[in-house]
Amino acid sequence: MIRLRPTSSLLGGGKPNSSARPNNVIKMNRVIAAFHNRETVLYLISTMGALSQLQIARLTQLQPSTVSYIIRELKAQGLVREGRALPSHRVGPKETLIEMNPTVAWSVGLTLDALGNKLCLMNAAGHIICQRTFSPESNTLAFLESVPSQLAELVSQYHLQMDETTYTVVSVPGVVNTVTGCVLNSMSLHLENYALAEQLSAGLGHPVVVERNTVCGAYAERYLGCARGSEHFLYFLARPLTILETGARQYSFGLTMVMNGEVYHGFNSAAGELHGELSMSTKRAQALFPMGPFGAQKDIAAALPHWGVGLANVVDLLDPEILVLCSDEQLLTNENVQILRQTIMDTLISVPGRKLEILRSPLGIDGTLYGASLMGLHHGLRRRLELSVAEG
Secondary structure, eight states: OOOOOOOOOOOOOOOOOSSHHHHHHHHHHHHEEEEEEEEHHHHHHHHSBBHHHHHHHHHHHOHHHHHHHHHHHHHHHHSEEEEEEEOOOSSSOOOEEEEEOSSSEEEEEEEEOOTOEEEEEEEEEEEEEEEEEOOOOOOOHHHHHHHHHHHHHHHTTTTTOTTTOOOEEEESEEEEEEEEEEEETTTTTTTTEEEEHHHHHHHHSOOOOOOOHHHHHHHHHHHHHTTTSSSEEEEEEEEEOTTTTTTTTTEEEEEEEEEEEEEEOOOOOOTTTTOOGGEEEEETTSSOOOOOOOOOHHHHHHHHHHHHHHHHHHHHHHOEEEEEEEOOTTTHHHHHHHHHHHHHHHSSSOOOOOOOEEESSSSSSTHHHHHHHHHHHHHHHHHHHHHHHHHH
């Protein structure tokens, strides 16, 4: 079964009014449940591609009659359409696949990174319209000022229409308050208490969401990558940076925890930051996640046991079913991945029958970009559903 959850509450998170009559509460619960079912079906098709109604019913565990009703509504709203007919030996109408209408929505994913900022446009079917990489930029604020003109050029080039259902999601290394869209602290971008969502939204004229880069990467892995459908997994990102003077590589580290299908941001929005005291072993006074610089593979190899021990400690604490490792090919060679796996398994507390998969991300570093784009798409699709409810 594929279990999908929305990125946030759809119809508001307030507590029910205790003075409301029971039939009003029941009616509201039905509305929320119906909305959630539609969103789940829509997300499923947008991430997995064309599916039959029977497949949708099986993956969502909804009744076939419920799925049929939802599909009729989504078709009427222009969100999905009939795809190709499935081969069948039975006499009568052929079952067809249901697919997203790719022109009904699109989104913008933007990653801010000292290695070079990247921008991606994604259509409602989850297909990439275009992707651009920009030269490394030391002045992040100057680059952000150029984004509206860059996007306007692409909108014109690809004949797109922008409205209130068009979302931009910005992937940022560092600590981010996702509620306010404020970058609390990003050392690599030299930003502190910067109201990124507010500033960029004013220039773009459409909604902007700001999220940590590892959360975007985990989002991509959950819907498109190796953690698809998992409710409990950890996403570990070792982000590379080449030192121009020497050619050596350094890494910064981040972690996202998906527990019971929800991302854990932490009370101060700083969960998963692997810097400072958290990354230090007090016994050895040596970093469990040494950043480098690493001039050769032998230097990376020497750091692998420290990384493995650090990751084992996190796995012991949170007990996920999957640990996703994401970095560049210089760090995550087949041999290095095997060393990390072995170190982690040897270090873990002994739990009889423990089940833990340690997987290398198939999406790589660009998973943060694709995750931001997909997150923006899902925000936009949700907004379209909200508008259809309001109009109905």
